Structure formats: structure tokens, C-alpha cells
Amino acid sequence: MNPETVTVADKTFKMMISAETISTRIKVLGEQINQDFADQKPVLIGILNGCFLFMADLVKEINIPCEIAFMKVSSYHGGMESKRVITEDYDLKMDVSGRNLIVVEDIVDTGNTMRFISDKLAARNPASVNVAALLYKPDAMEQDLELKYVAFEIENKFVVGYGLDYKGLGRNLNEIYQVVL
Ligand code: IMP
Numbered sequence: 323m324n325p326e327t328v329t330v331a332d333k334t335f336k337m338m339i340s341a342e343t344i345s346t347r348i349k350v351l352g353e354q355i356n357q358d359f360a361d362q363k364p365v366l367i368g369i370l371n372g373c374f375l376f377m378a379d380l381v382k383e384i385n386i387p388c389e390i391a392f393m394k395v396s397s398y399h400g401g402m403e404s405k406r407v408i409t410e411d412y413d414l415k416m417d418v419s420g421r422n423l424i425v426v427e428d429i430v431d432t433g434n435t436m437r438f439i440s441d442k443l444a445a446r447n448p449a450s451v452n453v454a455a456l457l458y459k460p461d462a463m464e465q466d467l468e469l470k471y472v473a474f475e476i477e478n479k480f481v482v483g484y485g486l487d488y489k490g491l492g493r494n495l496n497e498i499y500q501v502v503l
Contacts, residue, residue, distance in 0.1 A: 328499055330482050330492040335499035339474060344456075344484060344498065345379065347473045351454060352383020354471060355424065363387045364422040366454075367414065369439060370394040371493070372428030375485040376456040376473075380426060391416050397435045402480045402488065402501070408438045419447040424471075428485050429457040433465030440467065457481065457498070476500075 327336050355364070366384075368377035370392050381390060394412035423443055430436050436453060443451050454471035461478040482488045483495030492499070 324497055327502070328483075328492075328495065330495075330499075331489040333488060334502045335482055335488075335492075336502050337497055338476070338481060338500040339484075339498040341484075341496040344473070348376070348379050349383050351471045351473055352380055355380075355384055355454070356386050359388070359422060359424070360386050362422045362449075363389065364424050365389045365391055365416070365418060366424045366426050367418075367443070368392045368426045369428070369435070370412065372485045372487070373426050373456075375493075376428055377426045380454065389416075391418075393439065395435055395439065408435055410442075414443075417446075418443065421448050422450045423448045423452065425451065425453050427453065427455045429459070429481070430455045430467070430469060430472075431459050431462045433463045433467050436467055436469075437465045456484070457486075474498075479503075 324337065327334055366377065366381060366388055391414055393414050396409045396411055425439055427436060440451055452470040455469050456473045458469055458472045458475050459478045460475055480488065480501040481498050482492035483498045485493050487493045
């Protein structure tokens with residue numbers, strides 16, 4: 323039995339999306355990607371750190387040939403406020419020209435991070451750039467971005483678990499929890 327509430331650092335969070343619901347939804351996204359990218363050998367680009375569990379579970383549902391790569395950017399720096407300044411910590415090490423790219427991100431909040439990443443990738447002449455986001459907060463979105471695969475649309479409240487952190491903690495929770503204010 324998983325707890326209904328958890329304490330992460332100095333805040334309380336309540337259960338929002340169960341591990342089972344996450345898993346069921348990721349299977350559906352995987353099937354869609356299998357259909358949409360059959361014979362295209364897409365490159366899945368995980369955005370660290372938050373993507374690590376989502377990326378692992380998503381690629382397990384993908385049964386077409388694909389490659390895996392990672393980038394690392396920082397925008398939150400551990401707190402609950404999104405930063406306007408995005409820092410690039412680790413760039414892609416592969417040539418992506420002519421390739422179909424699927425950016426795998428834990429959450430699209432203001433969309434500023436995804437804009438930064440999409441623009442950076444688009445400048446390298448890929449065949450296409452698509453986005454797979456575990457979570458999307460439509461009410462926080464500030465960018466005009468197409469999000470092709472979204473597992474869950476959520477309200478504009480801070481969440482932790484399943485790869486997402488608060489002050490560096492909570493990434494190891496199997497479920498997604500929402501802050502209790
Ligand atoms: P954006 O640039 O505002 O879209 O923020 C994207 C990044 O901020 C994500 O990749 C997360 O690392 C982080 N982030 C945004 N919302 C949350 C949240 O509710 N919990 C934990 N991290 C978040």
C-alpha cells in the first residue's frame with residue numbers, strides 16, 4: 323500500500339497519479355510512437371535529470387529500432403519557482419541531422435525549457451522534432467509549442483515523484499504527488 327501523503331524536505335504532498343495509472347498511460351504512448359515512427363529509427367532524447375524513470379519505462383514499450391541519447395539542462399534549481407534562465411549542463415554528443423527526434427521530458431510547465439531545447443535541436447537540421455512529456459501544465463504554458471505525446475495534463479500545482487524532485491528529493495517515489503499548500 324502506498325502512502326496517501328508524503329513529506330519531501332519541508333513540504334507535504336498528496337498522491338495524485340498512481341504507479342499503475344502511469345504505467346498504463348506510458349504503454350499507450352509507446353504504442354503510438356511504434357506506429358508513428360515505424361521504419362524511421364527515431365532518436366529519443368531524454369532531458370536529465372527528471373526524465374530518467376519516464377524515459378526508461380517509455381523505451382521499454384518501444385519495439386521499433388530506435389536510438390537513445392541525453393541532454394541535461396537546469397531551470398528550476400531545486401525549488402518550486404521556474405527560472406527564466408536556462409543553463410545547459412550537458413549537450414548531445416551525436417549528429418542528429420536528418421533524424422527524427424523525440425524529446426523526452428518529465429514536465430512542461432512554462433515551456434521555456436522545451437522552447438530552448440527545441441530551438442537548439444532544430445538548428446541541427448533534424449528531419450523532425452517531436453515532444454513526449456510525462457506531465458503538462460497547460461495553465462502555466464508561456465510558449466507556442468506542439469506537444470505530440472503527453473501522458474497527463476495536470477493543474478498548475480507543484481508535483482514530485484517518478485523522477486521529479488523538490489529540493490533534490492522525491493525523485494525515487496513510484497507515484498506522482500501534488501503539493502498541499
Ligand atoms: P519549464 O521551463 O517551466 O517548462 O520547466 C521545465 C522544468 O522545470 C522541468 O523539466 C522540471 O525539471 C521543472 N519543473 C517544472 N514544474 C515542476 C514541478 O511541478 N515539479 C518538479 N519540477 C518541475
